[in-house]
Amino acid sequence: MTYPRVALIGLGLIASSMFWAMRRAGMDSHVTGYARSASTRDTARRIGLCDTICDSAEAAVRDADLVVLAVPVGAMGAIAATIAPHLKPGCTVTDVGSVKASVIEAVAPHLPNGVNFVPAHPMAGTEHSGPESGFASLFDNRWCLIVPEGAPEQATAQLESYWQALGASTERMEVAHHDLVCAVVSHVPHLIAYTMVGVADDLRRVSDQEVIKFSAAGFRDFTRIAASDPTMWRDVFLTNKDAALEILGRFTEELFALQRAIRTGDGDTLFDYFTHTRSIRRGILRAGQDTDAPDFGRIRKDG
Ligand SMILES: NC(=O)C1=CN([C@@H]2O[C@H](COP(=O)(O)OP(=O)(O)OC[C@H]3O[C@@H](n4cnc5c(N)ncnc54)[C@H](O)[C@@H]3O)[C@@H](O)[C@H]2O)C=CC1
Numbered sequence: 001m002t003y004p005r006v007a008l009i010g011l012g013l014i015a016s017s018m019f020w021a022m023r024r025a026g027m028d029s030h031v032t033g034y035a036r037s038a039s040t041r042d043t044a045r046r047i048g049l050c051d052t053i054c055d056s057a058e059a060a061v062r063d064a065d066l067v068v069l070a071v072p073v074g075a076m077g078a079i080a081a082t083i084a085p086h087l088k089p090g091c092t093v094t095d096v097g098s099v100k101a102s103v104i105e106a107v108a109p110h111l112p113n114g115v116n117f118v119p120a121h122p123m124a125g126t127e128h129s130g131p132e133s134g135f136a137s138l139f140d141n142r143w144c145l146i147v148p149e150g151a152p153e154q155a156t157a158q159l160e161s162y163w164q165a166l167g168a169s170t171e172r173m174e175v176a177h178h179d180l181v182c183a184v185v186s187h188v189p190h191l192i193a194y195t196m197v198g199v200a201d202d203l204r205r206v207s208d209q210e211v212i213k214f215s216a217a218g219f220r221d222f223t224r225i226a227a228s229d230p231t232m233w234r235d236v237f238l239t240n241k242d243a244a245l246e247i248l249g250r251f252t253e254e255l256f257a258l259q260r261a262i263r264t265g266d267g268d269t270l271f272d273y274f275t276h277t278r279s280i281r282r283g284i285l286r287a288g289q290d291t292d293a294p295d296f297g298r299i300r301k302d303g
């Protein structure tokens with residue numbers, strides 16, 4: 001069963017893609033939208049995003065059966081406080097934030113009894129942001145992680161069906177595990193990309209032209225990822241601090257080991273390391289999994 005009325009709070013890449021994916025799926029829900037800035041709301045109206053664009057979050061959520069918080073993770077708590085008194089009893093509130101523990105901590109205390117909170121996280125995105133960056137196929141064949149944290153089964157199952165209709169596969173995950181998995185497969189890789197592009201920029205001997213002209217696929221991917229929205233990624237690292245630092249600690253240990261192998265001319269260590277990492281990738285391919293989709297089960301909670 002779809003939701004008769006859906007409210008999208010924050011009208012960027014994810015919310016706009018959700019709207020177009022809902023329309024592609026033939027959902028006839030009435031969709032309201034709200035964005036903080038008047039110019040974003042004007043753009044949304046101009047491109048036909050949502051059935052109604054409201055000038056306040058309170059107006060957008062009134063009567064909604066599903067409320068989607070699609071703002072940077074650092075802004076979720078304030079939005080939840082604003083909309084809480086205006087939520088319809090029995091509705092479901094969800095979010096699409098990249099981090100879950102801090103969002104749950106910021107949002108849940110504001111929500112009245114009788115409102116279901118089912119956090120979710122689509123593992124799909126691009127380096128683009130804003131209402132014009134969305135497209136209907138963004139979630140096709142990607143994961144959407146659902147972190148029910150005590151939400152009623154019926155509300156959780158309904159949100160799963162909704163995301164499946166938008167093209168995603170769903171998997172339920174416990175909150176701390178979610179934040180650790182995302183630190184490994186998304187957050188720290190983004191930080192490495194930001195760093196590598198910064199390093200290339202620091203090397204003034206390598207001109208901008210050379211960076212573009214000679215960049216192989218790996219560095220091009222780094223520059224794409226490092227063009228991602230600074231507010232969103234600042235908030236991700238500030239709110240997933242423990243998991244990000246844990247994975248960064250492990251990363252730097254391994255990096256130092258490889259650095260030492262290079263300095264000492266220890267080819268065996270380098271060869272063995274690269275052979276091992278290649279076998280991981282080949283194992284994933286042999287298992288017939290989507291090469292873009294990590295196997296969440298392989299990232300152990302206690303590893
Ligand atoms: N971009 C990506 O690749 C992915 C992003 N996410 C998560 O989805 C959420 C939204 O991300 P995007 O759609 O990419 O962002 P976006 O930057 O494209 O859009 C964010 C929207 O939130 C509004 N906003 C920003 N600060 C606000 C505030 N303080 N109060 C109210 N509204 C505010 C903006 O005006 C804009 O409408 C974030 O929590 C992000 O972590 C999840 C998966 C992928």
Ligand SMILES: O=C(O)C(=O)Cc1ccc(O)cc1
Nearest residue numbers: 098122123124125126127186
């Ligand atoms: O663009 C990419 O490569 C991504 O990794 C997209 C992405 C960004 C943030 C998320 O929380 C989930 C997915």
